[in-house]
Amino acid sequence: MARVGKKILEFDSEQDVAVDLSTKISELSAKYIKEKGYFTVVLSGGTLIDTLRKLVEKRDVDWSKWIIFFLDERVVPLTVPDSNYKLAYDGFLSKVGIPKSNIYSIKEKVTPEEAADDYEARLKQLVANKTLPLSPNGFPIFDLMLVGMGPEGHVASLFCWHFQRYETQRWITFIKASPKPPAERITMTFPVINASKHIAMVVTGKEVADAVKVALHESDRGFAYIPLPVQMVSPTNGELTWYLDKDALSKMQGGH
Numbered sequence: 001m002a003r004v005g006k007k008i009l010e011f012d013s014e015q016d017v018a019v020d021l022s023t024k025i026s027e028l029s030a031k032y033i034k035e036k037g038y039f040t041v042v043l044s045g046g047t048l049i050d051t052l053r054k055l056v057e058k059r060d061v062d063w064s065k066w067i068i069f070f071l072d073e074r075v076v077p078l079t080v081p082d083s084n085y086k087l088a089y090d091g092f093l094s095k096v097g098i099p100k101s102n103i104y105s106i107k108e109k110v111t112p113e114e115a116a117d118d119y120e121a122r123l124k125q126l127v128a129n130k131t132l133p134l135s136p137n138g139f140p141i142f143d144l145m146l147v148g149m150g151p152e153g154h155v156a157s158l159f160c161w162h163f164q165r166y167e168t169q170r171w172i173t174f175i176k177a178s179p180k181p182p183a184e185r186i187t188m189t190f191p192v193i194n195a196s197k198h199i200a201m202v203v204t205g206k207e208v209a210d211a212v213k214v215a216l217h218e219s220d221r222g223f224a225y226i227p228l229p230v231q232m233v234s235p236t237n238g239e240l241t242w243y244l245d246k247d248a249l250s251k252m253q254g255g256h
């Protein structure tokens, strides 16, 4: 299947990333709302939510047409600080006018298995009612996925030494021993991530510089190595854009 190349955008500061990203997201929002009447957006947790602060200031976004999903979520009550929903709600969603019924948070008070099954079943309903299109290989297609990366190269809750990153069938899976606390989480799988129309890798700060160096192929590791999870982000038909600040690029020597 045709793989589309990646675009790498470099910025002087995280603030510049926040500004440019907000412009790109509002343009995509206008485009998809014009084309089909709504815009499907998948959010990561972590520092990404703070980087969306400039988006909140955009006056011309029709928030009522946004539909929000979570790339991964901790299996905790939605009201505790560990919840990605709470992080996103406090830092972003509560500041804009997205209808609550358009926000797909996970089911509470269930096991990780049940939470993953429930989230996948709800996505299947959205495919059945034609809100989400299906890719030729059978995965739901989101308009925009906003993806953060951990210092050791994980994305979503797909970690280096954990099998979930090799999932090829499920749309949503679970992990009970996440190396990043809290331990119990659900996560979208790589086939779903890679089916997206637009993937924005939003990666800032010095802590991620080593993983950025590996991910952008300026690594002294030999030929035979296991790729970092972030290196498995590779849209099948969509666009991948990296948003990086100077700190994140600080270990690169000869550019990329």
Ligand SMILES: O=C(O)[C@H](O)[C@@H](O)[C@H](O)[C@H](O)COP(=O)(O)O
Binding pocket: 044, 045, 046, 047, 048, 071, 072, 073, 074, 084, 147, 148, 149, 150, 151, 154, 155, 156, 157, 180
């Ligand atoms: O549940 C989570 O922790 C996040 O959704 C996770 O996937 C996050 O995006 C990365 O860990 C990067 O997080 P930072 O930006 O905070 O490093």
